[in-house]
């Protein structure tokens with residue numbers, strides 16, 4: 001076997017298999033990729049929300065890309081509480097300053113980072129949110145404090161278009 | 170395997186059979202020699218076949234009226250319930266049929282565990298069975314999404330999010346599964362397609378399962394090989410056909426009870442509320458047949474490890490033929506294994522119970538202990554037991570205990586003392 005020289009047939013086999021593999025890949029990829037978000041889904045990228053009617057201590061929930069977004073207007077006490085937490089106490093250390101640029105407004109995805117349920121407002125051991133699905137407790141900054149969720153609730157990209165309007169996405 | 174050559178009697182039959190030996194196959198199936206000591210736990214294979222056919226037939230009919238679109242799915246199911254002639258009946262058979270299917274498969278699996286049916290030479294039958302079981306779970310999960318109620322939506326969200334536990338690529342996989350940034354219309358349409366497809370895949374696997382079974386033949390309650398086919402076996406038709414048929418009738422009574430008297434008891438009231446992506450129901454629980462695995466998932470406080478534990482709990486079954494080191498098949502002759510078997514049954518029932526309860530306090534503690542025990546059973550107890558356990562003497566043949574009484578422990582013991 002080891003003495004055998006590469007002949008025309010070996011070359012043809014290798015070339016055929018190689019072309020076949022590339023061809024199979026070229027067919028399989030479109031079949032897989034068609035399942036990814038399509039152009040119309042991607043087009044629904046941003047939403048504008050009027051928050052003028054939200055009073056301090058209240059949360060509204062809006063839908064963005066099919067997901068709930070919590071917009072909470074926090075009270076002075078809540079802000080103070082959120083900012084007093086030490087980073088060492090957190091499972092996923094993030095300062096409240098980083099999470100809420102404008103301390104009065106907390107804007108975050110209302111999606112539990114465990115398996116995606118919508119946590120309940122003003123519930124749980126940390127006066128923030130509580131996810132009933134498998135028992136994750138979040139604080140008033142939406143940071144995970146107790147339970148199976150691995151990370152804090154996500155902050156989407158958003159900006160204040162004017163004093164009363166938030167643009168998400 | 171019938172050892173004789175078969176030739177059809179009629180000329181036409183012979184002509185046809187020479188070209189496509191379907192009649193030889195039919196003859197093999199009717200003559201198929203079956204151990205004559207099979208008990209009623211062996212009738213669940215036939216019952217499972219019935220369940221699969223029932224799901225396919227009722228499913229095809231539902232699909233004629235159902236609309237797989239996020240805006241219309243919920244209403245179309247209500248339309249089936251109220252407007253379509255006998256729609257309520259067909260839907261209730263399909264929805265309860267899924268539960269009956271799982272009831273039967275669990276009995277079938279635990280039968281195999283008790284009588285050691287997964288052991289050599291039946292490992293491939295067993296592994297095909299596990300694949301069928303996995304596909305059943307996938308089919309039932311996706312079917313439950315189709316009515317697009319609150320449980321449909323949030324069940325789909327939680328289960329698909331399990332994949333987000335995979336490091337690095339997890340989020341990408343979840344988006345790919347959804348076809349968007351949350352469970353939505355693209356998710357529903359692809360789940361419908363897969364829900365339609367999977368039962369036919371199962372059908373194909375059932376053929377392989379039975380083919381693999383017909384190579385060594387059935388295991389039996391005493392778990393020893395057939396010594397003399399003429400003495401130890403009866404032909405499948407009519408003996409087993411009648412026994413299977415009788416058991417099937419009994420099973421259908423239970424089935425009909427659910428369909429006609431308590432058609433919604435196995436479901437969740439929340440699923441009669443249309444899907445709302447803004448509100449999660451206070452208690453989300455999967456269908457009863459997935460509860461033990463759900464309990465395992467929740468008993469681990471870490472997301473990735475929880476998912477790993479849940480999947481391993483199922484996949485560990487595929488390794489069972491090699492984890493169980495005992496050569497004796499039937500638990501009848503394994504006094505210690507028999508006890509551990511019943512502890513395992515209790516353990517799985519407890520897991521199912523705590524899976525339905527909130528994951529906190531005492532429930533969580535019980536779930537953790539039961540999860541640990543589940544793995545202990547397969548990874549430690551079974552391998553060690555096979556090496557240490559002193560088994561009871563096996564009968565000489567399948568026929569011997571039948572002629573001498575029942576093959577249970579005391580008879581075997583008596584026999585033993587008589588011999589000495």
Ligand code: HEM
Nearest residue numbers: 224225228229231232235264267308309312313315316368
């Ligand atoms: C392995 C076999 C199958 C299982 C275990 C299964 C299970 C299920 C389950 C649990 C549901 C939800 C029932 C409810 O709560 O409303 C469902 C719905 C549905 N299934 Fe299946 N199914 C199977 C086969 C099929 C097949 C072969 C088809 C189509 C050819 C089909 C078509 C449907 C349709 C259209 C629905 C939505 C209507 C409804 O929700 O009642 N199923 N299935």
Ligand code: FES
Nearest residue numbers: 112114115131134
């Ligand atoms: S989804 Fe929130 S705790 Fe599991």
